[in-house]
Amino acid sequence: MASPALPASTRRLSAPIVTLLPTAPVPPLSRLPEAVGQPPDLTPLSPEAARALGDGLVIRWGWHDSPFGRVLLADSDRGLCWLGFERAEDGRDGLTELAAAWPDARRVSDPQATRPLADRLFDAPTAPPPPLLLKGTAFQIAVWRALMRIPPGAVASYEAVAHAVGNPAALRAVGAAGGRNPVCVLVPCHRAVQKSGVIHRYRYGVPLKQALLAWEQGRCEPERRATRPPP
DNA sequence: CAAGGTGGAGCAG
DNA sequence: CTGCTCCACCTTG
Numbered sequence: 001m002a003s004p005a006l007p008a009s010t011r012r013l014s015a016p017i018v019t020l021l022p023t024a025p026v027p028p029l030s031r032l033p034e035a036v037g038q039p040p041d042l043t044p045l046s047p048e049a050a051r052a053l054g055d056g057l058v059i060r061w062g063w064h065d066s067p068f069g070r071v072l073l074a075d076s077d078r079g080l081c082w083l084g085f086e087r088a089e090d091g092r093d094g095l096t097e098l099a100a101a102w103p104d105a106r107r108v109s110d111p112q113a114t115r116p117l118a119d120r121l122f123d124a125p126t127a128p129p130p131p132l133l134l135k136g137t138a139f140q141i142a143v144w145r146a147l148m149r150i151p152p153g154a155v156a157s158y159e160a161v162a163h164a165v166g167n168p169a170a171l172r173a174v175g176a177a178g179g180r181n182p183v184c185v186l187v188p189c190h191r192a193v194q195k196s197g198v199i200h201r202y203r204y205g206v207p208l209k210q211a212l213l214a215w216e217q218g219r220c221e222p223e224r225r226a227t228r229p230p231p
Numbered sequence: 232c233a234a235g236g237t238g239g240a241g242c243a244g
Numbered sequence: 245c246t247g248c249t250c251c252a253c254c255t256t257g
Contacts, residue, residue, distance in 0.1 A: 173236075173238095195238080
């Protein structure tokens, strides 16, 4: 039986998070594509501005099921300010992280408010993102913007992202900045991989990162399915 | 200032 | 292939 052997360098899913056909690995982009236009509704905030805003901010949050596990969504009238899975690898749960990110905001459990977004979140990887309210340093915001230039179905090396933000040597800091983005999936930090193509680390675990990439590749490169040998 | 982080290159086995 | 060392540099406390 010719099972479609994954490269040994690729870690396998340890648990069936989502059922997907294995896809051929995508070679990392050596350079990010030129900006095709930033999402017009992305609202970057410096930590100082965010602290000033936090007081009056009302955040409505809710847990929802997704093909990749439970997700926590948190919305405000300034945009979506949190999208995270249930638990990060370090053990912290989403609600704790949300509270740490917006300590002065009024946080209200309101699953009905976030349900519409949750329902269409995983409809298609190419769907335009909702308005976002992102708090970060200048460097982090630059990294997040660069990550959003990686098309769905593609991956880029941390080095390429570092180059895109004008500091090719800061590739390790790029990884750290990506890992601190408050809206995973929408800021596609999962599309940054090691230069060799190996998926090495992810805030929510390597299996989830692989599942997200496989899902995007399956949705964005249907021609791959035709060229893949039958199981 | 020191430590840590979603890296990368080089080398040994 | 895996594992280790060293280097890199921005952020955080």
